[in-house]
Amino acid sequence: MSETKDILALGLETSCDDTAAAVVLRRGDGSCRILSNEVWTQHDDHAAFGGVVPEIAARSHVERLDATIEKAVVKAGVDYADLDLVAATAGPGLVGGVMVGLTTAKAIALAHGVRLVPVNHLEGHALSARMTEDAPFPYLLLLISGGHTQLIRVSGVGKYDRLGTTIDDAAGECFDKTAKLLGLGAPGGPKVESAAVGGRTDRFALPRPLLKHAGCDFSFSGMKTAVREAAQSLEDPTPQDIADLAASFQEAAARHLAHRTERAMDLMPEAKRLVVAGGVAANCAIKKMLQQLCAAKSWALIAPPPKYCTDNGAMIAWAGAERLAAGLAMEPEEALGLAPRARWPLADPGEGKRFGSGRKGPKA
Template sequence: MTLVLGVETSCDDTAAGVIRRRPDGACEILADVVWRQYDRHAPYGGVVPEIAARSHVERVDQVIVHALEKSGHIPADLDAVAATAGPGLIGGVMVGLTAAKAIALAHDKPLIPVNHLEGHALSARLTEAAPFPYLLLLISGGHTQLIAVAGVGRYRRLGSTIDDAAGEAFDKTAKLLGLGQPGGPRIESAAVGGRASRFRLPAPLARREGCDFSFSGLKTAVRLAAEEIGTPTGQDVADLAAAFQATAAAHLAARTGRAMDMVEADFGADPRLVVAGGVAANCAIKAALKELADRRGWRLIVPPPKYCTDNGAMIAWAGAERLAAGLVPSLAEALAFAPRARWPLAPPPPGRAHGGGRKGPKA
């Protein structure tokens, strides 16, 4: 048995989880505590990094203590402490990683810095059997990627967004339509009463080869349609939300289908598609991907909604998986590990780096 505490503070959720990894590789989730900050960011229409970091400082100790108490364990019982070390809002990442370093140092426990994207990549294995290899579609507020997962620490990126991430596009479209935040659930709720066929929005990258994504043009098309109406009514907003959601779902499915073509020969008789990240909770997107998987003879695996969004249990599990694979730094190396705003899980395909800047490519 391996007992691991995980701490997650990469964006606006302060989270901690405690999991037990059994000898057969199965996971038992003993505690999963998440404190959300929606009310603090609502007046600004999106996450404010400085407010998020300060909120993490105020809450991280309480959340960790609550998770340990809920699990029935104390720090001395732990086999390791894992924490998100990037990518994310640097102020928030610093808070969680520093708290984890303090616990590991005080109790002489191994410290495992975890890539937040790896937490999502392995989250399907929290609740069900998801043997390697599998194709991962990671869709969240800051990331949209297709990755071939061969094992823990063994990732090959096939495609990624060339502009906005899927969740970012949902949030910005919700703000544009006056739906508020969090954008994903608000768009999905509004779309229930909408007619997607009313607006013919352009399919992103329809003539472009490969399996990269793009959402900025779709977001702009929604804005132009809204401006043409003038003052959208409630039904107008519902129709626009439905059209945006349907087009985004179709785009994600189409590009995922191209990634399937790239890896299918290497995946054997039981190919698997894992969908993770907060946007994976969207029912319309899950339905489009389920139809794609069924048509292609693939098995679709989607974690329960609570483990699609940011949580401490997935970080603890990623730490446990790394511990089992022997991919753990010494305590001195881990304590010296610096938080990272950018930390790609896998390098982009040759010649297709996106989002470069002074700090390197975006995740």
């Protein structure tokens, strides 16, 4: 990697229900120092509704973002005048929340004469492992979150090829719905993982989606339906019933993710590195399944620490700094004129491949 100057970046993340800001230093040799990383979660704001309410999320970002930014800047021990850039998630996500973060970043850029770098939220996840781990290009990325489940060939900053995505529901959404069905509360992923401790993984026979289908795509809708039917069959579920169903679902989800990932690994054997990112990447059962897969194929498994798997400002600041260092940042006038995007694919699906009107198409 050719050396560049040090880049000090402020990153803002407001794409869903976490209000986040961070200050990151990208050194000239490509290494990273995270100076601050502040996240304000909104779980309590949405708990009564069983899921994220976009309007409530947007209002919460408006109320909390300024204080979160100030806390991150003060903790980092820097001043706005020291910044080389402010990066903000410009999409994809809940457009109300994205609008709050991007508009705030534009105001900071104009008020302090700082360069603005709009960032694709998925690119933040795609590059997040490089903040804390040795992750040279190329590598295979498994991105698993509440809104996205994708397999992407990452050849460099701005160089992404999508090998597979979900044809219906995302893995994280399936975890959230399972937690709701079992009365576990939010956030769904950690609640299901905790409930699965001591549960039998073989008690409930759940489907193995797309087992005989070619390619690397995912499907979780059938699994979600099977979990609902199993939950409804338990008239008065005991704690052991809930543990068994949570464990059975978690095992089935992990096997499905590993099976489709193995298909993608066979498409790029030269990489020898699997990076897993996104909130679901923090699940220990899934990580263990992927570790076994990588060991069997002599690949390295690379995962950011859990706090950088979920949505955070550090990954946005880092992605902005990486783009600037690679000469890929938008020109100031273009960046300031960019509108927030609810949908913003990170990578093309590949020549000749067509998608339908569901989540696999516009949201991928």
